[in-house]
Amino acid sequence: MMVRDRSLLADAGTSAGLLAVRRHNLALVMSHLRAAGARSRATIAAETGLNKATVSSLVAELVERGLVAEGETERGAVGRPSQHVDLRGGTFFTVGAEVNLGYLSVVALDVRSEVVAERWVPLEAGPLDADVALPRLATLVLEIVASLTAAGGELVGVTVAVPGLVERSTGRVLRAPNLGWAQTPVVEQMRALLDDPACPLLLDNEANLAARAEVDAPGRADVADLVLLTGVVGVGAGVVAAGRLLRGVRGFAGEVGHLQVDPGGRRCGCGRRGCWETVAGLDALLSGAADADDPVRDPTLDLVARLATLIARAEAGDRRTLDALDRTADWLGTGAGFLVNLFDPGLLVLGGYFALLGPWLAEPLRRSLPDRVFAPQPAGCRVESSALGFTAAARGGALEALTWIFDDPTAVTSPRAGAVPAGAPA
Amino acid sequence: MMVRDRSLLADAGTSAGLLAVRRHNLALVMSHLRAAGARSRATIAAETGLNKATVSSLVAELVERGLVAEGETERGAVGRPSQHVDLRGGTFFTVGAEVNLGYLSVVALDVRSEVVAERWVPLEAGPLDADVALPRLATLVLEIVASLTAAGGELVGVTVAVPGLVERSTGRVLRAPNLGWAQTPVVEQMRALLDDPACPLLLDNEANLAARAEVDAPGRADVADLVLLTGVVGVGAGVVAAGRLLRGVRGFAGEVGHLQVDPGGRRCGCGRRGCWETVAGLDALLSGAADADDPVRDPTLDLVARLATLIARAEAGDRRTLDALDRTADWLGTGAGFLVNLFDPGLLVLGGYFALLGPWLAEPLRRSLPDRVFAPQPAGCRVESSALGFTAAARGGALEALTWIFDDPTAVTSPRAGAVPAGAPA
Structure with a gap:
């Protein structure tokens, strides 16, 4: 890393090098506006360490390219209006x-x-x-x-x-x-x-x-270690560790759906038995909650509408629905415990159908995590339902x-x- | 990152800034020698992008501090002897x-x-x-x-x-x-x-x-995604992902020993039942391989000597020992499958007692991984026994x-x- 940065500087005397530095600086201004919001050229200069003339030239180019816009913004009751730069939507x-x-x-x-x-x-x-x-x-x-x-x-x-x-x-x-x-x-x-x-x-x-979207969601600016669980028929995980998406050497990291948690259990779509998604995926929940001819189990009907029916039954206190949700919460806890032990995230986000059923899944999960995680709980991992859903x-x-x-x-x-x-x- | 590098440059005009740049450059030369080995000042200059005069000054300071040494090294039959710089041992x-x-x-x-x-x-x-x-x-x-x-x-x-x-x-x-x-x-x-x-x-x-030591071991220069399993009485994992140690938000990542893989199983030291280390740790192996009064199970005797006895029995074809090793290999595979599904490492290193018993554990593990890992196997994860052991x-x-x-x-x-x-x- 250091060597690469150094090469950038060493090349600065050549025209290819100048272009690389220019590109680097344009990217720096764009990223800074994204992270920090609208601000004046002077503030950008102070915060990035670039000099003011350079910032003006960079901003002019970005305006020309249609990427940023400049406009007057009131700074408050006592401040003068000042010319602020911001990322430009709409193009x-x-x-x-x-x-x-x-x-x-x-x-x-x-x-x-x-x-x-x-x-x-x-x-x-x-x-x-x-x-x-x-x-x-x-x-x-x-x-x-x-x-x-x-x-x-x-x-x-x-x-x-x-x-x-x-x-x-x-x-x-x-x-x-x-x-x-x-x-x-x-x-x-x-x-x-x-x-x-x-x-x-x-x-x-x-x-x-x-997971990429969850890290970017409002209120997550300080979250650098997050596990996102998606649940539809399959169950998947996206892991962000120290601010970066964990991919593994071949790009297959986070394949949580096929952890064999129930060796004698149901046959999975992958051909093996007892994968986590066979017990925590949507089909397991629905087959517990309703008979085979119940419309909530009809895969040709709208998924969200079927889940809405299930939610209505749970809210009405239907015992079979609530029992099925309890079992799903329990199996969800098994896998979530593995993930928290292995990744030690600050935040576990329930996505997909887990998010829609959050009121019945998140709280039991929070209660069971201390029993499933070796690390002490006072500093435990938060559990939230995704606001982004499907x-x-x-x-x-x-x-x-x-x-x-x-x-x-x-x-x-x-x-x-x-x-x-x-x-x-x- | 970019902002920080930029700040470094912006500060270069101040004396604090000059010191920071100097420190950065000294570190660059040290790290480059560590990664690339002994080489001349001219080569260091060419490879780092620093100019030759700067490199000479940096090397002189590092010699002064006792961190590097210079000496003549033959460059081969036709080359003139040239002055090479290298990290200096012994101080x-x-x-x-x-x-x-x-x-x-x-x-x-x-x-x-x-x-x-x-x-x-x-x-x-x-x-x-x-x-x-x-x-x-x-x-x-x-x-x-x-x-x-x-x-x-x-x-x-x-x-x-x-x-x-x-x-x-x-x-x-x-x-x-x-x-x-x-x-x-x-x-x-x-x-x-x-x-x-x-x-x-x-x-x-x-x-x-x-895991830090394994990444640094000979022949691992290209390994950026590695899981190290240590086994003694407990079982632990160290995970390196994209070249960095995975720590999690509280520093507790890799707590693999207490994944609950056998819910109805033995009581663990942590107070729960069926943690992975109760079935893959040393005590599980020894209690399967020998009666309670067998010296290999005497915790007051030398661990390595006890393992040597077990190895001798396995080499002699002792059925009970081999059966116990098979069961350990099987449970080792359960957890290893979880780790490979979740981290997708290029290399799984068996450390601790797993390394000493590598001849009986590594091959069964290699054979069973394809059944436990969702990703296709042609591009699978290598399994090696650590040469560093305990x-x-x-x-x-x-x-x-x-x-x-x-x-x-x-x-x-x-x-x-x-x-x-x-x-x-x-």
């Missing part, structure tokens, strides 16, 4: 698009990480051929891109989220047994469907992307795609940037 | 000191990470009062310090390793049930025993330190203490450095 946007068992979810974010469009569509909650699912997903993405582009926006990149083992370097899903996918070239198929050869397109695991992975995908801009602001230029008056930041 | 040293169930281990390393002294002493393999164990450990440390100091060495720092939950910020062991320790102020006690108020003294978990944690502790020098070479100056001729690097 560039990124898209995250998730296929899961039971739904498609698409979220578009602008450079300010604000949602500028979203779609959520229920699907049958069972295996679904990629040749069926991906065209439907692409249609949603194209609808959003068309409407945002018509309003003057420009697409920067798309991240696709899938519940399964992903090989990011080739854009393939290696294994997603619940979807019935194996060796599926998702990026290649999506590229053909989106018909945009130049658009950056990435594939990632949905739990990893959901949209977390798509949101995380759009956030991930924003790194194309934040890592290298020179990668984009808006041809319309000059034509749009640089208004005051919102 | 500064650090010490790692471990208390575990069954032994005390102390290792001293010089700046070249070479072992300059070590002691390994068997202990009774049961709970042992800190007031008994720490004075014995301190005596070993003091013996080593005395002999190395008499030979012209200077102690830089000591790291103490303990199998248990450690609070590094206060130097306390919070919980080490196998040792019978709780809220034990280890650093405070060791400081009094070593009677050296100025000596940097750290406490860490033994599995973390062992000395890994002490070695890792000494390595950890070396960071005091490598992070800030200005922290040390040898008053004897001028008097010792700067010989050719070995």
